[in-house]
Amino acid sequence: MVLTLTPRGLYCEAGDFFIDPWRPVPRALITHGHADHARWGMGRYLATDIAAPVLRHRLGDVTLDTVRYGETRRIGGAQVSFHPAGHVPGSAQIRVAVGGEIWVVSGDYKTRADALSTPFEPVRCHAFITECTFGLPVFSWQEEARVAAEINAWWAGNAAAGQFSLLGAYSLGKAQRILSLLDPAIGPILTHGAVENTNAVLRAQGLCLPETVRVHPALKAADHPGALVLAPPSALGSSWARRFRPGTTGFASGWMRLRGVRRRRGVDRGFVVSDHADWEGLNSAIAATGAETVYATHGYTEIFARWLAGQGYDAHVLQTEFTGESLDEAEPEPEAEAEAESEAEGT
Amino acid sequence: MKRFAALYATIDQTTKTSRKVAALAEYFSEAPEKDRLWTIALFSGRRPRRAITTTKLREWAAERAGIPLWLFEESYPIVGDLAETIALVLPEPEGTHDDSLCTWIARLKALDHASEEERRAAVLGAWAFMTPLERLVFNKLLTGGFRVGISRKLMTRALAQATGQDEAELAHRLMGDWTPDTTSYRTLIEAPDKSAALSRPYPFCLAYGIEPEEGVESLGVPSDWSAEWKWDGIRGQLILRGGAHFVWSRGEELMTDRFPELARACDFLPAGTVLDGEIVAWDAAANAPLPFNALQKRIGRKTVPNSLLRDAPVILLAYDLLEEDGRDLRALPFQARRARLEALLEGLAPDAPVRPSPLLPSNSWAELGEARARARDARAEGLMLKRADSPYHAGRRKGDWWKWKLDPLTIDAVMIYAQQGHGRRANLFTDFTFAVRHGDTLVPFTKAYSGLTDAEFSQITQWVRKNTEQRFGPVRQVRPEHVFEIAFEGIAESTRHKSGVALRFPRMKRWRHDKPVAEANTLEDLHAMLAQYG
Numbered sequence: 119m120v121l122t123l124t125p126r127g128l129y130c131e132a133g134d135f136f137i138d139p140w141r142p143v144p145r146a147l148i149t150h151g152h153a154d155h156a157r158w159g160m161g162r163y164l165a166t167d168i169a170a171p172v173l174r175h176r177l178g179d180v181t182l183d184t185v186r187y188g189e190t191r192r193i194g195g196a197q198v199s200f201h202p203a204g205h206v207p208g209s210a211q212i213r214v215a216v217g218g219e220i221w222v223v224s225g226d227y228k229t230r231a232d233a234l235s236t237p238f239e240p241v242r243c244h245a246f247i248t249e250c251t252f253g254l255p256v257f258s259w260q261e262e263a264r265v266a267a268e269i270n271a272w273w274a275g276n277a278a279a280g281q282f283s284l285l286g287a288y289s290l291g292k293a294q295r296i297l298s299l300l301d302p303a304i305g306p307i308l309t310h311g312a313v314e315n316t317n318a319v320l321r322a323q324g325l326c327l328p329e330t331v332r333v334h335p336a337l338k339a340a341d342h343p344g345a346l347v348l349a350p351p352s353a354l355g356s357s358w359a360r361r362f363r364p365g366t367t368g369f370a371s372g373w374m375r376l377r378g379v380r381r382r383r384g385v386d387r388g389f390v391v392s393d394h395a396d397w398e399g400l401n402s403a404i405a406a407t408g409a410e411t412v413y414a415t416h417g418y419t420e421i422f423a424r425w426l427a428g429q430g431y432d433a434h435v436l437q438t439e440f441t442g443e444s445l446d447e448a449e450p451e452p453e454a455e456a457e458a459e460s461e462a463e464g465t
Numbered sequence: 466m467k468r469f470a471a472l473y474a475t476i477d478q479t480t481k482t483s484r485k486v487a488a489l490a491e492y493f494s495e496a497p498e499k500d501r502l503w504t505i506a507l508f509s510g511r512r513p514r515r516a517i518t519t520t521k522l523r524e525w526a527a528e529r530a531g532i533p534l535w536l537f538e539e540s541y542p543i544v545g546d547l548a549e550t551i552a553l554v555l556p557e558p559e560g561t562h563d564d565s566l567c568t569w570i571a572r573l574k575a576l577d578h579a580s581e582e583e584r585r586a587a588v589l590g591a592w593a594f595m596t597p598l599e600r601l602v603f604n605k606l607l608t609g610g611f612r613v614g615i616s617r618k619l620m621t622r623a624l625a626q627a628t629g630q631d632e633a634e635l636a637h638r639l640m641g642d643w644t645p646d647t648t649s650y651r652t653l654i655e656a657p658d659k660s661a662a663l664s665r666p667y668p669f670c671l672a673y674g675i676e677p678e679e680g681v682e683s684l685g686v687p688s689d690w691s692a693e694w695k696w697d698g699i700r701g702q703l704i705l706r707g708g709a710h711f712v713w714s715r716g717e718e719l720m721t722d723r724f725p726e727l728a729r730a731c732d733f734l735p736a737g738t739v740l741d742g743e744i745v746a747w748d749a750a751a752n753a754p755l756p757f758n759a760l761q762k763r764i765g766r767k768t769v770p771n772s773l774l775r776d777a778p779v780i781l782l783a784y785d786l787l788e789e790d791g792r793d794l795r796a797l798p799f800q801a802r803r804a805r806l807e808a809l810l811e812g813l814a815p816d817a818p819v820r821p822s823p824l825l826p827s828n829s830w831a832e833l834g835e836a837r838a839r840a841r842d843a844r845a846e847g848l849m850l851k852r853a854d855s856p857y858h859a860g861r862r863k864g865d866w867w868k869w870k871l872d873p874l875t876i877d878a879v880m881i882y883a884q885q886g887h888g889r890r891a892n893l894f895t896d897f898t899f900a901v902r903h904g905d906t907l908v909p910f911t912k913a914y915s916g917l918t919d920a921e922f923s924q925i926t927q928w929v930r931k932n933t934e935q936r937f938g939p940v941r942q943v944r945p946e947h948v949f950e951i952a953f954e955g956i957a958e959s960t961r962h963k964s965g966v967a968l969r970f971p972r973m974k975r976w977r978h979d980k981p982v983a984e985a986n987t988l989e990d991l992h993a994m995l996a997q998y999g
Binding site for chain 1: 477478479480481530532533535536537539540543544545546549550553554614887888889890891892893919
């Protein structure tokens with residue numbers, strides 16, 4: 119076994135390191151910056167150079183070493199390399215080779231390209247530890263251009279009716295992806311502090327995002343008629359959002375594929391935008407690895423593992439503490455921090 | 466179909482009532498008349514007959530999607546809606562079509578007499594040329610579960626906006642047992658029609674419950690109000706017109722044949738009479754209704770055996786007069802209608818199947834409060850308060866009619882099984898089975914689905930995921946650890962349940978975080994309640 123599951127996380131004995139551990143460990147390899155994968159308290163961190171700025175922004179002053187995609191590092195008896203996962207900028211799959219046996223930890227991944235993240239690359243391996251957040255045949259995503267057209271039409275329609283468009287999206291990854299889809303000719307784009315802070319980090323490392331206006335306490339909504347307001351989902355129902363009236367709400371998530379979930383959220387519109395692979399994406403990615411053994415982690419693990427077993431894989435469930443694009447109220451990023459931030463801004 | 470699917474999407478994509486009504490009004494102004502008629506039918510709960518079993522639909526959908534049936538079945542509870550699950554698993558459409566709503570409905574109807582192979586070909590062929598949204602709507606037609614986020618009242622309002630007709634008048638026209646096959650849009654909505662009018666009921670006036678925190682005193686002085694028992698029967702409208710009689714339920718089901726006793730009303734009362742009242746099984750000796758479970762035996766029976774007619778004979782306890790001598794009295798004040806009702810029913814023979822529901826003295830709220838406390842003895846479930854000068858409203862309107870129900874009975878029970886909900890509650894555990902203690906064992910006695918807040922449902926869902934002991938298909942057996950206070954309206958003996966009792970309207974009143982399982986109620990407690998209240 120190249121990797122084993124321990125109470126602190128996925129462990130590589132040969133290299134004496136953990137991948138995305140959920141308890142403090144001396145040495146952690148991090149696939150990407152979402153809070154369920156990159157936690158505070160590790161002795162040393164290793165991540166891609168592209169993921170590093172966000173990690174520093176979120177974790178503060180930590181000991182962080184970086185690596186480029188495809189570059190091989192030797193750690194103890196293991197050879198380690200990071201490969202694009204297409205999930206958020208800098209996100210990686212981590213390949214671990216020990217004595218000729220190759221394992222890959224997918225982290226979170228998306229197989230379709232977007233404008234910001236380095237596109238997913240399949241990595242051949244013997245064992246593949248895959249997420250399966252959307253591992254059911256009911257999940258299939260539309261072409262990026264179609265979703266962009268839907269969102270822009272919604273925004274333009276609201277603007278023409280004199281309404282603000284409040285769109286909920288997680289502040290790391292999803293929000294910037296939405297920004298890349300928006301047509302700035304429709305109107306101004308306002309951002310919640312949590313979103314704008316991440317924007318600033320990504321812009322500083324050279325990512326190209328459209329012009330945005332941070333929502334300050336003194337900002338007058340009336341000065342920005344027809345604006346699209348991009349905020350973390352938790353901010354939409356809060357007092358923070360109240361100044362944008364009259365307004366219509368939307369939420370961008372893979373879960374919006376399901377009407378029931380959208381209705382429970384109580385938003386007017388759901389846009390099916392996910393940073394995870396859909397059913398087809400998961401299956402094609404797994405096939406491309408050539409792996410014989412597949413471990414399904416966060417998501418519909420039992421169902422997905424049973425399906426894979428039926429397809430001839432040696433498939434298992436791996437019980438981790440990752441949450442993926444969570445359906446429950448707990449979100450895969452520090453929303454509490456976002457709230458505190460909006461409080462601090464005096465809203 | 467495109468237009469109808471677009472309407473469905475618009476209604477589905479907004480939480481704002483005004484937007485829904487506007488979209489529907491626009492549809493009613495533009496769509497072909499036949500489609501309009503079907504839309505009115507669908508949105509008022511009139512569905513086409515189910516031509517294909519859902520078992521077959523699941524098989525065909527899984528086959529077309531290239532997935533094993535078990536995987537489809539696992540996906541269904543997560544999506545929470547069968548029509549939607551099918552729409553989502555199917556591959557991208559091969560093309561488009563331009564057929565209207567009623568064309569599709571006619572095709573479905575033609576499948577009634579088709580072979581299974583023909584049905585399969587027709588359904589798979591339809592799916593191949595529909596967008597996921599159209600498939601969803603089409604599947605809803607197939608499965609007959611057509612619930613959208615628009616009430617009949619809003620649909621009527623939209624129709625009124627589109628046609629310029631009076632909303633109340635339209636609501637009245639839409640009542641009754643018409644179907645798109647028995648009428649046309651013009652006949653139903655525009656033309657005066659004598660024959661349909663003969664059986665047509667009035668929209669029922671509905672009451673709200675008094676908010677416990679508001680209190681009955683907030684209604685003002687008791688002398689402005691008329692009080693009567695709130696009976697635990699079936700609300701019904703008895704129509705005597707042109708020598709015939711019709712009995713309608715609140716859900717606009719024609720129940721005439723189920724209650725043959727009421728036919729004799731024609732012998733006692735003149736034609737041109739419409740009564741609103743409660744159908745109850747009557748205990749002539751006690752001069753009071755029989756317990757609800759006596760009536761329950763007659764619900765759902767199209768023909769009634771003589772033994773039941775003898776053991777559970779029904780009468781109508783009339784509490785309102787809506788039409789007299791063929792004249793619509795609904796605009797009159799309640800008091801005036803009541804006086805006419807009493808005059809009409811006065812001196813009727815004791816074996817007449819109609820009796821007036823008595824008024825209760827309402828000199829003070831305290832006096833009414835005492836009456837309410839005695840309601841169970843009168844076989845009632847509380848009081849009705851009606852403003853003396855109020856007209857008979859169409860539908861639910863706050864202010865003039867109030868239900869002042871008895872406090873429910875309660876028992877503390879242990880949660881033992883959990884199941885996920887549907888629709889907006891998909892992915893949440895919301896359907897639970899509860900047990901009472903019996904020695905060292907737990908005996909299940911009721912299910913309950915409602916009463917918790919969204920936050921509590923999320924909390925219990927997380928707990929269930931971590932504390933599942935066994936799975937039986939969609940049902941999870943959980944660690945018996947949580948105690949809930951279950952509230953219910955009545956209790957009756959039942960041979961179908963292991964516990965020997967059946968509850969009426971059970972729901973979760975409170976999550977008793979403070980109570981350990983050892984302090985939950987016992988089977989003996991439950992049977993003591995049966996002896997006292999059953």
